[in-house]
Amino acid sequence: MRxxxxxxxxxxxxxxxxxxxxxxxxxxxxxxWECPTKSxxxxxxxxxxxxRCAWPGAQxxxxxxxxxxxxxWAGSRPVGSLRVMPNAAGSVSHYPDANYGGGxxxxxxxxxxxxxxxKSMPRVLSHKTSSSGCSV
Numbered sequence: 318m319r320x321x322x323x324x325x326x327x328x329x330x331x332x333x334x335x336x337x338x339x340x341x342x343x344x345x346x347x348x349x350w351e352c353p354t355k356s357x358x359x360x361x362x363x364x365x366x367x368x369r370c371a372w373p374g375a376q377x378x379x380x381x382x383x384x385x386x387x388x389x390w391a392g393s394r395p396v397g398s399l400r401v402m403p404n405a406a407g408s409v410s411h412y413p414d415a416n417y418g419g420g421x422x423x424x425x426x427x428x429x430x431x432x433x434x435x436k437s438m439p440r441v442l443s444h445k446t447s448s449s450g451c452s453v
Contacts, residue, residue, distance in 0.1 A: 345369055350432060352400045357409055357446060361390055362397040363434040375406050375446040380415040382442065396441050398434040401426040406446035415442045423451035 350365030352358035355374050361367035370388035372378060381391035401409055407426060413419035424433060 350400055352402050354402060355405045356402050357405050357444070358400045358402075359388070359396045359411075359441065360398045360400070361394050365398050365400055365432060365434075367397060368394075372444075375448065377445045379417060379443050381444075382415070391442055392440055394440070395438045396435060397438070398432070399424065400433075401431040403428065403430040405430070407448045408450045409444055409446050410451070411441045411444040413439045413441060417443050417445060425450045 345368065347358075347360065347365070347367075347369035351369065352365075353371055353373065356371045357376075358365075358369050358371045360369050368390055370381065370386075370391070372386060376386070378384065378386060381388040396411075399409065399411075401424070405426070408423055409426070410417075410421050410423040412421055424431060
């Protein structure tokens with residue numbers, strides 16, 4: 318079953334979403350919503366807090382636990398929040414299983430980016446970005 322969520326406009330916080338989350342080489346503790354320019358960041362805590370995994374630009378990752386970029390907490394902790402920096406991606410699809418499996422959740426980013434906190438989300442082990450938004 319596909320779940321598609323759309324967030325338009327600015328990087329306003331969307332709280333209470335019921336769904337499912339990334340890092341650069343190693344997870345790091347980040348200040349609230351800290352994320353490198355033109356990157357997609359996943360956090361263990363709500364409000365962009367806790368450990369962060371970041372992927373630069375529109376980089377897809379079929380398995381957060383292996384490959385060039387690894388997220389040390391992937392598989393053992395759920396994603397608490399997600400930030401898409403401006404000009405990083407038009408949308409981000411994330412999946413609970415490696416190799417884009419287990420169902421898709423897609424979030425669309427506005428021109429100013431996107432910040433989302435999740436009330437309850439399962440693990441995320443892979444993601445894809447797109448410049449064209451979410452498609453059914």
